[in-house]
């Protein structure tokens with residue numbers, strides 16, 4: 223296990239929260255809705271217990287649209303693109319924790335659909351922030367090894383069946399995942415505000431030759447990152 227962190231408090235950008243609430247970026251929260259924002263932020267700070275785990279996976283290779291991850295074969299053309307040069311990976315499990323899901327259910331039962339919706343959306347934003355935090359930390363780790371992280375891909379994304387979720391989770395093997403996290407028969411995760419993500423690791427010298435959408439750092443929002451490769455600066 224190369225990353226095992228509980229009780230994290232990732233920063234949720236208001237712009238991300240608005241996007242997940244399906245509101246325009248320039249929307250101004252007022253009155254009751256502003257109260258919901260304050261409530262969900264305070265609730266999460268007091269009761270949320272988001273966590274992150276990551277394991278290194280060696281012996282990775284693509285064969286057509288199949289990808290072998292240390293003996294576990296998954297099927298995704300988009301993931302396979304990342305393993306043309308990459309030979310190893312880091313698999314991340316991130317969760318907003320079961321507390322938010324329970325609180326959302328309480329709000330639904332109490333006939334408070336707005337608070338239910340705000341809690342669900344904020345928990346989604348927390349998971350996105352956790353993946354971004356994982357990326358930042360793991361980039362530092364990869365740098366010490368002469369490797370770079372390519373943009374992650376997850377079961378359930380376009381062209382990758384959520385049915386592969388159990389296979390990806392199996393890569394944690396006997397490692398003690400903070401949890402609770404369960405892959406249901408449908409492939410969905412419980413708690414539902416959780417995510418598994420595969421970051422391919424490419425040798426530094428070869429990553430620059432990747433297609434534009436896979437070039438490390440190019441679209442990463444961590445503008446002040448100490449490990450940013452300037453040649454790939456945002457928008458370059």
Ligand code: SF4
Nearest residue numbers: 358361439442447449
């Ligand atoms: S800017 Fe580059 S090195 Fe820094 S976190 Fe983003 S992808 Fe990683």
